[in-house]
Amino acid sequence: MNFNKDTNQAYLYIAPAVILVSLICIYPIIRTFIMSFTDNDGLNPANFIGFDNYIKLFLDPNYIIPIKNTIIWTVLATVFPVAIGFLFAYSIQFLPRSNFFQILIYIPATVSAAAAGVLFGFILDKSGLFNQVLALIGFEHLNRDWLFRAPENTYSMIGAYTWQATGINMMIFLVGLQGLPKEPMEAAKIDGAKGFTLIFKIVIPMIMPYFVIASLLALINSFRIFDSVWVMTMGGPGRYSETLAVTMYREGFIIFDLGYAAAVAVLISLVGLVFSYYYLKSVLTKEDVS
């Protein structure tokens, strides 16, 4: 490997970033990975216990609910924000003053998940706005404490999350739609394509790379969902709305079984890493093409 002055200079430029990422990101990842093979409790010297924490995670019946909830979150919190985001993006472009609607739909994405959780805690409460609206439109029989009953609480929280996550997906699709060449669309219209045919046969295939990016991003975020759940239900009642990330926090910072919490964190990270790999691959491929 030849190093010239320019190369050295380039290394110097990126050195601070590399050092910072190593300290803040890589080092904790390695520590967490090592910790996952120990019985670390934050007080006593940790002992190596092999794969015990991982075996516990997969064999303990108590962890079926978090795993099931995480899967529900991953599927629904990907499908809804992406699908609704696309619908908004596609519809908005035909509206006058579309900028206003873009801002309106994007605003929830600027609210922190914790703040949104508190807000929806009030909305979904027994006497909250959601039940009041249901009663107003004649569906009073559906009134309930949405965050207290399972599985309604998980679906309600996914609804709240969708409200927040739709804006960013809409923006991704707007970029994609604005970059579409006009000719194939016009040709399809001349050939009689309209409505859903035009959307499903022409528009969606043409912006498929944006669907992949939006979906993978949503998958990564929903698989590790923590803040919304913690603020709204703390994973309860009775652990019925717990997700894997909540399990990790609960084991780590409430029970202080740090070794076990680290094993859950490693599992979440590995799945996130797989999604991230495909996400980056699709982003980088798109950049190469452009």
Next chain:
Amino acid sequence: MRKLTSILIGLTFLFSANFSLAGDVQLYHDKAGWQDWWIETFDLDSNNSYEITPFADTSSFQATVRQSLRADPPGLFTWWAGYRMKDMVDAGLVEDLSPIWDKYIAAGQVSPDLAKAFQFDGKTYAVPSLIAFWPMYYNKLVYAELGLSEPKTWEELESNFEKIKASGRTPVGQTIEGRWPAFIWFEEFLIRSDPDFYEDLVEGRAKYTDPQVEEAFLTWKSWMDKGWMDDGSAAFGFTTGDSMNNSFSKGEVVHMLVGTWFASTVTGGGIKEGDEWGYFVLPNKNASLPPSVIFEAGPIMVAKNAKDKDAALDAIDFWMSEAASAKWTELMFFPPHNLNAALPGGEVGDLVKEINEGGYRQINRYWEATPTEICEAAVDEISKFVLDPTSYKDVMENLQTLADNYWSNN
């Protein structure tokens, strides 16, 4: 010369700064709302100066304290009693405070019973920052309207509930919001029938599948079936309009079983202490039992590896004094830990007097009395019972599995 003068002035500041820090005691606590009262009480200590750090979030507080105990811990920190502090004691990371207790017990200023909440192998590892009892709060306005009086027997209690229910109100508020409150009625039903069994259960000498636990769940279930208790979905305090406390202040819910530390929240809900709300300790279901009450103590501990350990021990000595206890009681309305300090006024004062004079058996709260690993999972299991009272048999089995897992390894 000017340079030398500057250096000398600098050194003077440096030494004076170090000198003033020598008596500093660090206190970490997670009761951010108490910050002013901590400062006001410790201001009375002429021997030490204090650096008091509040943590708004309990989890980050616990993580910080635990991680610091081997490295650079604060001299003083608040914690939770019983099994919640046991792992720190077992790891040898907190100071034995028995000599300070012995001094005050010998002087007749503190009750040796109080030390039990912080004792392991005969040594006492903390002093109390909080003393609370768990009586029933009741709405006196509703009692007056319905012509009810404080129940002295279990039958009178249930008779009151029937009349309250008939008036269209909910006799008892319960909540499982935030997970932990699920244990409140579980422990209460157990001690009202068999407090010895309760103490055996939390120590692993009895089983969650025993008939006494089933009886507790069945009583609880029957109260819920009769509509005497709500479904547990209401929030605890002020967070929503239909919180348990707000419903209590409106007279929609007539009783709540909460620690005495909740008094200011109840009064803050808009009803007047004494005239409009009061306390009674639940009568026993088993009438032959002596009176008893659930007791909760919040500890202050001294970190063994703290640089300011000597000053912290001196601070603990001050904390146990009559002056500190009286000030703390005056500010917080907690029962005083020093027997020479005056009792708080109002309902709490009357309650403490009744407990002291009535020879009540003081029983440690489930949250602290049983191992944390069991308790943290148990509150989720008990919550499942509140959600579906017919599930009590499964819940009992699951609780016993949790207990077996813990006690077989400890």
